[in-house]
Amino acid sequence: MIQVAILGFGTVGSGVAEVLEMNQKEIARGAGEALCLKYILDTRVFPDSPFRDRLIHDFSVVESDPEVKIVAECIGGVGVAYDFVTRCLKAGKHVVTSNKEMVAKYGDVLLKIAQEQGVNFLFEASVGGGIPILRPLMSCLTANRIEEICGILNGTTNYILTKMIDDGEEFDTVLKQAQEMGYAERDPSADVDGHDACRKICILADLVYGVHVDPDQVATVGIRNISVETVAFADIAKMRIKLLARVFPREDGKLAVFVAPHFVPAKNQLAHVDDVFNAVQVRGNAVGETLFYGRGAGKLPTASAVVGDMIDAAVHLDKRRDLSWSSAQENYLADVRDIPLVWFVNVSDGEDAVRAALPEARILGRDSDSCGFLTGPMALSELEKCGLHRIEQYPVLSD
Ligand code: HSE
16 A cells, blocks of 8 residues: 655646546555555645545645655645655655646656666656646657647637637627636636646647746737637638647757747648647647547546646655756747748738738728738748737737
8 A cells, every 4th residue: 555645635636636536446556555645735624524534734744754756746736836845855755737738847857866866756647637648748749759739638628619609709708707607716816818828838848849848938929819709700701719829849959939829721630629628639740640639627637637647656666756847948949920920910010001011911800890810921020010000910820
C-alpha cells in the first residue's frame, strides 16, 4: 500500500479524493498496489465531508511524514502551491499537479529539483483537464517532428463563443449569463483575455520543443472585443470563431507561439468543438494530423488526469521518468507580426477603399459602419501599413 496526500480540497482536490475512493480496484490494478489517502491539507474545515478524518491544516505534517510518497497539489496559483511543491520534492516525494500557472511559469525549475531528488513531477491535468495529451506527446508521438500544435484550450471562452455564435448575443451578455451559471469566474480575465490558454500552449511548447517558453513573452489576444458583426461575417465565410492557441517551429529555428481568436473553416474539425469542450490538434511529420478531444475542466475529468499521474508515480516510485526542458533562451520566439497568415479584417472604410488598398481581398459584406473581408497570406506588420481603418482583425486557420 502506498500512502498519498492531497494539498487543497477545492473542486479538483475533492475530485481526486472521490476518484481515489470510487475507483480503488482499478487504481490498485494500475499502480500494482493500493493508493491510500492519508492526508488532505486545507485551511478550511469540512465537517460534513466523508473525508473529514483525513483533513489537516499544517503542511509540515505532510512534508515530514516519510510514509507519504506521492502528493497531489490541487491548490492552484504560484504562491503557497509553489512553495509546498518545492518542499515536497526536496523531501523526496513525487508530486503531481493540475496547476498550469505554476507549471507554465516554473516547470523548468521544478523538473530540475525533481531530477536532483530522483523523484517524478507530473502534470498531465495542467493542459486539457481530462484529455490525455501530454503523455501521448511524450511517448506515442516522439518518433515525429511536431509541425504544429493548435488547440482550443479554454472551456470558458469556448462556451461563450459557442453561445455568441448560436444565439447571436453580445460578448458582455453571454459572459454575464456564464457567470450566473457558474461557468465563468467572477473575475474572468484569466480566461477571456487568453492567459489560461497561453499558459497551456506554453506547457505543450516546453514539452515538445524542450525549451522553456515564458508566458509573458507570448502574443496573447482574448475574446473581449469580438463583435456580433464579426460573428456574422464568419458565418458568411462558412467559418466559426474559436480562441486558438498555436505553436509551430519556423524555418529559421525560432518558435511561433501565440493565442488569438481565429476564423476556423467549417471543414476543420476544430470548428465543431463547442461549449466547454477542449481539443488539441497535433500534426507530426510521420503520423499526420491527430486530434485529442474531451472535457478540459471540471471536478472528475481533471481528477481523472491527476489520479492517472499518481498511478504513474506509484509505478515509477524508484525510477524517474525522463522529463525536463531547459530554461528560457533569448531570441527563441519568432515575432508573430512577421508570420504570413490569412486575415479576416473588419474596417470602417468602404468597399472601394478596401479594393484599392488590397486588390486580392475577398469582401464578405458590409453594413452601414464597416466592411469585412479576408486577405491573402500577409504579415500583420504589412496589414498595419495598408492604410485602412481597422476595427477588428483575426487570423484565419487553414482547412
Ligand atoms: N478556467 C479554465 C477553463 C479551467 O475554462 O478551461 C481549466 O483550466
